Amino acid sequence: MQKIWICGANGRVGRKLTGLLRSEPVELLLTDVDSVDITVSGDVMEYAGMNRPHFIINCAGLTDLARCQREPELAFKVNALGARNLSVAARMGKARLVQFSTDDVFDGDSREPYTEFDTPGPQTIYGKSKLAGENFVREFCSRHIIIRSSWIFGAGSPYLGQILRMAEQGQVIHAAADQYAAPTGAEELAEKTVELMYHGEDGLYHVTGQGSCSRYEFAREAVRLSGTGAPVMQARGGDDDLNALRPSYSVLDNMMLRISGIALLPDWKVMLEAYMEQWRRRRQDTGMAGMDWRQGR
Numbered sequence: 001m002q003k004i005w006i007c008g009a010n011g012r013v014g015r016k017l018t019g020l021l022r023s024e025p026v027e028l029l030l031t032d033v034d035s036v037d038i039t040v041s042g043d044v045m046e047y048a049g050m051n052r053p054h055f056i057i058n059c060a061g062l063t064d065l066a067r068c069q070r071e072p073e074l075a076f077k078v079n080a081l082g083a084r085n086l087s088v089a090a091r092m093g094k095a096r097l098v099q100f101s102t103d104d105v106f107d108g109d110s111r112e113p114y115t116e117f118d119t120p121g122p123q124t125i126y127g128k129s130k131l132a133g134e135n136f137v138r139e140f141c142s143r144h145i146i147i148r149s150s151w152i153f154g155a156g157s158p159y160l161g162q163i164l165r166m167a168e169q170g171q172v173i174h175a176a177a178d179q180y181a182a183p184t185g186a187e188e189l190a191e192k193t194v195e196l197m198y199h200g201e202d203g204l205y206h207v208t209g210q211g212s213c214s215r216y217e218f219a220r221e222a223v224r225l226s227g228t229g230a231p232v233m234q235a236r237g238g239d240d241d242l243n244a245l246r247p248s249y250s251v252l253d254n255m256m257l258r259i260s261g262i263a264l265l266p267d268w269k270v271m272l273e274a275y276m277e278q279w280r281r282r283r284q285d286t287g288m289a290g291m292d293w294r295q296g297r
């Protein structure tokens, strides 16, 4: 039976992958920072040596952009050194490594979607440390898949979660109308990850929802699907605390999937609709459905 080690298993993507792989005939090894800190090389080697996984999936990371700016050494320690440790462990144990990365590796100056063949130029510490992690993976582990994704929603995403909380409370939602990317459903991303692993794919893949939108368009669509009727206003990126540091344009073209003949993910609106359907059902179960925010006050 194949053994799959998921590092950062308590994170958003880690939890989705765990949920998906639980129904597969595989043995899952689940760790997070409290059990195996990926920045401690000795611990990583020991765990990998004892358990001999066939796959290592690195979902661990320091993903808080503002914290990465404040604590650059920690960002490089987790996002770069951690990836290096796992790459070395994977190479030594002949395991395949799956590394998650981000659209933040690009500078955001383009107005054309970035392909896997475009040159990165990260502007933030988060983006720089994630690119350094990618480079370590390429350097130390030849059997790897690097998956860059963007605006992952549906797995406890703080951004969508905040929008929906504010919508339920009838607050005015301000969202950047000048930041563009391709939102990606966590469930669909997890499924595509497993497909790439099982098909023995190698190398770098952009995996995102098709189409693109601004944060404002995303928030407006999410609120429309929530049925709450909360107001959504356009803001500039710099006005939106959570996202002021992000590139203004980071749409990823999924060229490698396309030229490899692998099916693309659906349009982001289709994935958001599927997620919001589940959200409405959960809300119905808790007796909040059909409640316009104006009635809820």
Ligand SMILES: NC(=O)c1ccc[n+]([C@@H]2O[C@H](COP(=O)([O-])OP(=O)(O)OC[C@H]3O[C@@H](n4cnc5c(N)ncnc54)[C@H](OP(=O)(O)O)[C@@H]3O)[C@@H](O)[C@H]2O)c1
Pocket (backbone or CB within 6 Å): 007, 008, 009, 010, 011, 012, 013, 014, 032, 033, 034, 036, 037, 038, 039, 058, 059, 060, 061, 062, 063, 064, 078, 082, 100, 101, 102, 103, 130, 148, 149, 150, 151, 152, 153
């Ligand atoms: N979410 C997105 O929109 C998005 C977009 C593009 C790419 N990605 C990439 O996808 C991957 C997963 O993202 P995510 O959103 O699932 O992140 P997340 O929710 O922040 O999860 C990261 C997990 O890693 C753990 N961790 C932190 N430091 C660690 C260490 N030293 N050793 C072991 N585990 C550690 C965290 O634990 P604590 O919470 O206790 O720190 C957390 O459980 C990351 O590589 C990220 O760059 C995410």
